[in-house]
Amino acid sequence: MNAVGKEAMDRMTQRTARSHLSVALDRLGIHNVSLLLALAVLFIIFGTLRSDVFFSSRNILNIGLAITILGVLAMSQTVVIVAGGLDISVGSMVGLTTVSAAMATQITDSSTAGIVAGLLIGGIAGIVNGFIITYGRVNAVIATLGTMAIFRGIAFILSDGQSISIFNETFRFMGVGTILGLQFPIWVLIASAVLFQVFLAKTIVGRNVYALGGNPVVARFSGIKVNRYRIGIYVMSGLAAGVAGILLAARTGSGQPISGSQGLELEAITAAVLGGCALQGGKGTIAGALLGVAIIGILNNGMILTSVPTFYQLLAKGSLLILAVVIAEYQQNRA
Amino acid sequence: MMSAERETMDAGHPILTLERVSKRFGTVQALEEVSLSCQTGEILALVGENGAGKSTMMRLIEGVFPPDSGMIALSGAPIAFKEPREAHLRGIRVIHQEPEIVPYVTVAENIFMGDMPRRAGLLLDWSHLEARTWEVLAAFGMEHDLRPRQLCDQLGPAQRQMIEIMRAVRAGGRLIAFDEPTSSLTDDEARRLFAVIRRLRSDGVSIIYISHRLPEIIEMADRIAILRDGRLVGTVPAREATEESIARLMVGRDLTGLFRRSRRAIGDELLTLDRLTTDHVRDISLSVRRGEVLGIGGLMGAGRSELAKAIVGYDRRRSGAVRMAGSDVPANSPADAIRCGIGFAPEDRKREALLLFRSILDNAALCIPDKVSEFGLFSRRRAFAVVEGLARKMAIKAPSLDEPVSRLSGGNQQKVVLTRWLARQPSLLILDEPTRGIDIGAKSEIYRLIDELATQGMAVILISSEMPELIGLADRVAVMAGGEVTGVLEGDAINERAILALAMPRNNATLDEAV
Numbered sequence: 001m002n003a004v005g006k007e008a009m010d011r012m013t014q015r016t017a018r019s020h021l022s023v024a025l026d027r028l029g030i031h032n033v034s035l036l037l038a039l040a041v042l043f044i045i046f047g048t049l050r051s052d053v054f055f056s057s058r059n060i061l062n063i064g065l066a067i068t069i070l071g072v073l074a075m076s077q078t079v080v081i082v083a084g085g086l087d088i089s090v091g092s093m094v095g096l097t098t099v100s101a102a103m104a105t106q107i108t109d110s111s112t113a114g115i116v117a118g119l120l121i122g123g124i125a126g127i128v129n130g131f132i133i134t135y136g137r138v139n140a141v142i143a144t145l146g147t148m149a150i151f152r153g154i155a156f157i158l159s160d161g162q163s164i165s166i167f168n169e170t171f172r173f174m175g176v177g178t179i180l181g182l183q184f185p186i187w188v189l190i191a192s193a194v195l196f197q198v199f200l201a202k203t204i205v206g207r208n209v210y211a212l213g214g215n216p217v218v219a220r221f222s223g224i225k226v227n228r229y230r231i232g233i234y235v236m237s238g239l240a241a242g243v244a245g246i247l248l249a250a251r252t253g254s255g256q257p258i259s260g261s262q263g264l265e266l267e268a269i270t271a272a273v274l275g276g277c278a279l280q281g282g283k284g285t286i287a288g289a290l291l292g293v294a295i296i297g298i299l300n301n302g303m304i305l306t307s308v309p310t311f312y313q314l315l316a317k318g319s320l321l322i323l324a325v326v327i328a329e330y331q332q333n334r335a
Numbered sequence: 336m337m338s339a340e341r342e343t344m345d346a347g348h349p350i351l352t353l354e355r356v357s358k359r360f361g362t363v364q365a366l367e368e369v370s371l372s373c374q375t376g377e378i379l380a381l382v383g384e385n386g387a388g389k390s391t392m393m394r395l396i397e398g399v400f401p402p403d404s405g406m407i408a409l410s411g412a413p414i415a416f417k418e419p420r421e422a423h424l425r426g427i428r429v430i431h432q433e434p435e436i437v438p439y440v441t442v443a444e445n446i447f448m449g450d451m452p453r454r455a456g457l458l459l460d461w462s463h464l465e466a467r468t469w470e471v472l473a474a475f476g477m478e479h480d481l482r483p484r485q486l487c488d489q490l491g492p493a494q495r496q497m498i499e500i501m502r503a504v505r506a507g508g509r510l511i512a513f514d515e516p517t518s519s520l521t522d523d524e525a526r527r528l529f530a531v532i533r534r535l536r537s538d539g540v541s542i543i544y545i546s547h548r549l550p551e552i553i554e555m556a557d558r559i560a561i562l563r564d565g566r567l568v569g570t571v572p573a574r575e576a577t578e579e580s581i582a583r584l585m586v587g588r589d590l591t592g593l594f595r596r597s598r599r600a601i602g603d604e605l606l607t608l609d610r611l612t613t614d615h616v617r618d619i620s621l622s623v624r625r626g627e628v629l630g631i632g633g634l635m636g637a638g639r640s641e642l643a644k645a646i647v648g649y650d651r652r653r654s655g656a657v658r659m660a661g662s663d664v665p666a667n668s669p670a671d672a673i674r675c676g677i678g679f680a681p682e683d684r685k686r687e688a689l690l691l692f693r694s695i696l697d698n699a700a701l702c703i704p705d706k707v708s709e710f711g712l713f714s715r716r717r718a719f720a721v722v723e724g725l726a727r728k729m730a731i732k733a734p735s736l737d738e739p740v741s742r743l744s745g746g747n748q749q750k751v752v753l754t755r756w757l758a759r760q761p762s763l764l765i766l767d768e769p770t771r772g773i774d775i776g777a778k779s780e781i782y783r784l785i786d787e788l789a790t791q792g793m794a795v796i797l798i799s800s801e802m803p804e805l806i807g808l809a810d811r812v813a814v815m816a817g818g819e820v821t822g823v824l825e826g827d828a829i830n831e832r833a834i835l836a837l838a839m840p841r842n843n844a845t846l847d848e849a850v
């Protein structure tokens with residue numbers, strides 16, 4: 001009897017241990033342990049190939065700095081996707097807000113003006129997206145595909161295709177300065193991660209976003225003002241692009257219509273989907289998105305360290321997005 | 336006449352045999368040692384409360400998943416389908432509640448899907464396809480209702496269902512199972528369906544017929560098999576069955592006093608509709624008082640659900656007014672209606688009422704943001720405090736409030752919707768077909784709740800296709816046809832004949848406009 005009892009006890013403690021871990025991960029919003037495995041595999045590969053530099057604190061900080069812009073965009077994209085939408089104009093919005101922030105700073109020599117201009121233009125771009133999708137009843141992919149070209153075009157027109165240099169030191173601080181040993185952009189990433197997490201997981205509005213994405217008819221019958229939410233979400237995406245644009249301008253010390261912002265939509269959507277967002281809406285977490293961002297950041301960094309040619313890096317990024325969706329669909333069908 | 340016809344059928348051979356079949360999902364024993372057979376050319380009805388195992392049995396037969404133990408045999412030979420396609424090839428078809436029809440494709444292509452006549456091996460042979468489709472339509476008496484080249488996107492539920500039946504029969508279906516086929520049909524359409532099913536039987540096709548509507552089962556079936564909690568509790572010849580005897584076997588106890596209408600004090604006027612008009616309903620003037628249950632009767636497509644959607648502001652208001660206790664309800668969105676004290680539980684629970692993959696707690700707390708938040712942040716503790724007691728009062732059967740509602744039975748899902756509104760405490764509650772597809776036990780609980788809420792002074796609008804519900808629960812019944820209210824019955828004037836007389840469209844023109 002004792003032997004049996006002991007065995008049963010062992011089984012039970014094993015089970016509770018496992019469920020403790022899965023509960024903890026669930027709390028964080030990481031439902032997908034294979035994502036952690038993927039991260040570990042990347043660490044091992046690049047750690048082995050470039051053991052000299054990969055694990056250096058300098059390189060780790062480099063990765064952190066490199067993913068700040070993507071991190072902000074991946075989190076806002078997660079909110080958009082959870083609400084049942086998609087915003088593929090974010091890369092162009094970043095290009096436009098970078099140029100706007102740089103121009104405002106250059107003209108006024110005031111960092112505040114630069115920040116205001118970046119956020120304002122981002123917000124307006126978001127309102128445009130929101131109105132087209134909500135009141136024009138245009139499919140979100142098509143609407144933001146259109147504005148992707150439009151915003152990029154405006155960025156080119158404003159800058160006349162030129163790079164606009166920024167000499168304001170305060171503004172530059174936002175890209176290169178450090179506070180308590182961490183670069184300013186990393187603090188921005190941390191702050192926005194906390195904000196997004198509290199918003200999506202804790203506030204009533206955030207929970208209603210899940211309801212909206214899960215079933216807009218139910219959401220409407222339940223008294224959620226669906227149109228208002230939809231517009232608000234795209235404005236939020238525009239503001240996040242504004243933050244990203246300001247960081248980009250501050251880091252590069254210039255406003256450029258295309259360099260640095262092209263392809264960000266691909267990476268942001270990839271990170272969100274890797275992190276467990278369902279493209280039909282209603283599902284996704286901030287923690288998952290950050291994990292997705294980490295994977296992309298390490299992949300980018302590792303490919304540079306191991307001297308993978310740029311052209312092949314694009315190949316890897318595109319494949320990653322498709323792979324992420326394939327895995328998500330597979331898991332959904334199995335469940 | 337019917338019985339003579341039935342005698343000849345008893346001589347058939349079993350086409351499908353289940354022997355001691357069991358199936359378990361997690362902790363739920365969905366089917367336990369069920370042995371049952373269906374004869375060639377027989378209509379076998381399958382009844383039972385929700386969760387009794389009917390759907391599980393259908394899925395086993397169709398090969399969606401295998402049984403844990405026991406044997407299923409087709410014409411005496413054991414079968415083990417890996418997927419529904421294999422079952423289809425052997426002549427087993429299930430007509431689901433939602434017909435699987437491709438909308439933007441013609442009637443002909445839907446009927447012949449997967450088996451189109453070809454020319455030169457590649458091209459679709461349209462003339463041949465059209466001719467064969469006319470043959471099939473004629474055989475089912477549908478040649479005046481459908482044309483081969485008509486697109487299927489505009490078809491109603493009855494026509495879509497008929498197309499699926501024709502497809503099943505054309506593809507050589509020998510055993511056709513119907514899962515709640517009449518739940519979205521009008522009485523007329525249902526009668527036509529019964530005629531088709533009887534004809535299939537006389538052609539030697541075997542029918543398994545699942546329905547909650549006992550009268551039609553007794554009328555149609557040869558034998559009735561009753562499931563309760565995954566076990567077969569009896570098989571009775573339909574000619575010996577009565578509604579009461581079947582219901583007793585289904586529930587395992589006598590049903591007395593299904594409906595309850597307490598003597599209640601009816602208060603002052605709460606809801607006033609003044610010539611309310613949308614794209615779907617016209618000139619609706621009605622009122623509901625506190626403590627009153629107003630029934631809304633009418634046929635399918637009469638505009639009853641659309642009236643509810645007009646009141647809550649889901650459909651765009653063209654003209655007219657909605658007033659609660661004398662003050663106007665803005666026409667913008669359901670959010671305004673909720674703010675003015677109107678709650679609405681829509682007919683289609685899965686599409687319009689529930690977030691299927693979210694928990695009972697989330698679903699129940701959806702309309703009470705103020706009660707479940709602290710400083711704008713969701714408080715699980717508060718939500719739990721509000722929902723837990725109500726869920727217990729409603730007797731929702733679930734392991735915990737964190738259970739996704741997709742895993743609940745229909746009756747429990749409806750209870751979650753009702754819990755949401757109990758938590759919100761509206762002064763007017765609109766219930767659209769609150770007992771559709773729900774077992775008799777949960778039904779009686781919902782009836783009791785309606786009576787209790789009205790007694791407490793809530794005004795209730797009850798939309799129902801089931802006459803006994805309207806007659807048993809409502810203080811007044813407004814009957815609709817063609818998007819308009821054709822009459823309001825009160826007191827002893829509420830009876831089936833009076834409701835039907837008002838529900839019949841007065842001429843075809845109004846019906847066409849409504850559709």
